[in-house]
Amino acid sequence: MxxxxxxxxxxxIITTGLISSWFVADLVAPRSDAKARHVIQAIGSSSLDKSKGFAAKYLKDAASAHDPALYGSYAEVYSDPNVDCVYIGSPHGFHKRDCLAAIAAGKNILCEKAFTINAREAREVFDAAKQKGVYIAEAMWLRHRPMVTELRRLLYEDNVIGEVxxxxxxxxxYLDMAGLPSTSRYKDIDLGAGSLLDIGIYALTWAILTLEPKAPAxxxxxKIMAxxxxxxxxxVTTSVVLHxxxxxxxxxxxSTTERKNGAxxxxxxxxxxxxxxxxxxxAPSHPRSxxxxxxxxxxxxxQGKKYDFDRPQQGFIYEADNTALDLAAGRKESPVMPWSETIRVMEIMDEIRRQGGTKYSVDAA
Ligand SMILES: NC(=O)c1ccc[n+]([C@@H]2O[C@H](COP(=O)([O-])OP(=O)(O)OC[C@H]3O[C@@H](n4cnc5c(N)ncnc54)[C@H](OP(=O)(O)O)[C@@H]3O)[C@@H](O)[C@H]2O)c1
Known part of the structure; x- marks a missing residue:
């Protein structure tokens, strides 16, 4: 055949931080059932040495054996004509800035969660992407996992537990806040510090995925009580009831950054x-079964029936494959995480923060 x-x-790849290393390691790992081919074409960092170190660490055994362009700035990635899609792994306080710069250069984008600091910033980014005609999606990788599709099918087509x-x-x-430097993204309010945008967003996503059977639109x-x-x-701790x-x-x-989770x-x-x-x-971001x-x-x-899911590496490949397929099909939005859904999630988190009292400087702008 x-x-x-x-x-x-x-x-x-924009930044050489933790999430960029996870994403890249998954993309270059060998696999047999690839839906798309992923090439790490370029790496952009605040320093060229960091780009070099990142490539040496995470790409040395890459099956693709492709040498990426290594840059000491993000702008050089945006202007590289060989880059099809920019992956933004900067702290969320910089997502709006980095997305707008990539859009201005005409690049497609997959941007880490939380997509921006608030819904207003998200709308601004999507408006710019629409005007420029580029693809952009929030990298909410949990939503792309096959296990989520299967769970939703069982809940709302097979009704396996009756009415949810x-x-x-x-x-x-656990974060040792006192021990972290003031420049840490976990401590710097201007970088979006706080448990809700960092980890609470996954707990919120589980509620959305399992309580809302309808399509995102x-x-x-x-109703929110927070x-x-x-x-x-x-x-450091957020509690929410959604109704x-x-x-x-x-x-x-x-969500809390004051208690360690188990393996x-x-x-x-x-x-x-x-x-x-x-x-x-x-963790809610790392479901296995x-x-x-x-x-x-x-x-x-x-006695229960267990559904175990074979997970290639950490599982970033699902969102990466879907992005590649979206781009190949000429789509500008992800059907898994459309713009309206990113805005709705940001609006929910805005309301949680309004009730809870977290204020970021850009909220006032
Ligand atoms: N999907 C997930 O499961 C997941 C997991 C973790 C994090 N995230 C998201 O990914 C984003 C990055 O998180 P991370 O844990 O990878 O952060 P990180 O390890 O601190 O890395 C962030 C990178 O951003 C760049 N950067 C530029 N200005 C910075 C500044 N003032 N302070 C800190 N870093 C700065 C640095 O890269 P260069 O010096 O190379 O430019 C840094 O290495 C966040 O939005 C977070 O919510 C997602």
Whole structure:
């Protein structure tokens, strides 16, 4: 049988930080069922030495054996004609700035979460992308995982737990705030510091994905009740109740940087009238499996059916493949994470912050 050609995406990586290293390591890892070919075409950093070090560390064993262009600035990546799509892995306080610069140069973009600091910034970025006619999507990798599609199918097509009425998800990540330098993105309010935008967004995403069966464009805005706590002016714990007026469903969403998570735990629980689902993983951003249980009525926890998902490396390949396929099809938005959905998530987080008291300087602008 003739081989079906797969699209190639030549990536320009912005920053040499943690998330860029995870993303690149996944993209260059060998695999047999590739839906797209990924080439690390260029790396842009605040310093050329960092770009060189990053390439030496994460690309030396790359199967693609392609030597990327190494730059000591982000602007050189934006103006590199061989880059098809820019991946932005800077702190969220810089996402608007970096997206607008890449858009001005006519580049397509996959930008890390939180997409921006607030909904107003997100709208500004999408307006610029629309005017320029480039592709842009928020890199909410959780939504691209096959396990999420399968879970939603089981919940809302097979109705495996009856009527879903509640989802709870908590993201814990310990940060030694006192020990971090004041320049850390976890401590610098202007870089978007706070647990909600950094990790709470994943707990919120579990609620959205499991409580909202409709396509993104038809989803309703939940009612929001939120509280936030602070250490030295930085939000360290957020708790939220979401309530969907049309269905009565509730989401209980929380995040904290004051408690360490375990290597394996329940990262989300979905309750229905006939049973419940537990999602297992090391964090809400790193789910591995889920188990569907029948209704629990006796003393013993009932026997469940486990759905385990083979996960290539960390799982960034799903969003990367979908971006490459979107670009090959000429789409300007991701059907998995359309612009309207990014704006809605930012609006929900704006409201949580309004109630909880986190204020970023750009909120006032
Ligand atoms: N999808 C996920 O699971 C996930 C996980 C972690 C983080 N993230 C997101 O990815 C983004 C980056 O997070 P990260 O953990 O990778 O951060 P990080 O390790 O601190 O790296 C951020 C990079 O941004 C650049 N940068 C430019 N100005 C900076 C400044 N003033 N302070 C700090 N860094 C600066 C630096 O790269 P150069 O010097 O090379 O320019 C730095 O290495 C955030 O928006 C975060 O929410 C997503």
């Amino acid at each position: 003739a081989e079906v050609p797969i699209p190639t995406c030549r990536w320009g 009425f509640r989802t709870a998800s908590d993201f814990q990540m 038809q989803r309703e805005m939940p 509280a936030q706590s602070f250490v030295d002016g930085i939000e 969907y007026p049309s269905s009565g469903r509730q989401g209980i969403v929380s 394996s735990q329940i990262v989300a629980t979905i309750d229905g009238t006939n049973g419940f689902v537990e999602v297992e993983g090391s 889920f188990t569907v249980y029948p209704k629990w009525t006796g003393d013993e926890k009932p």
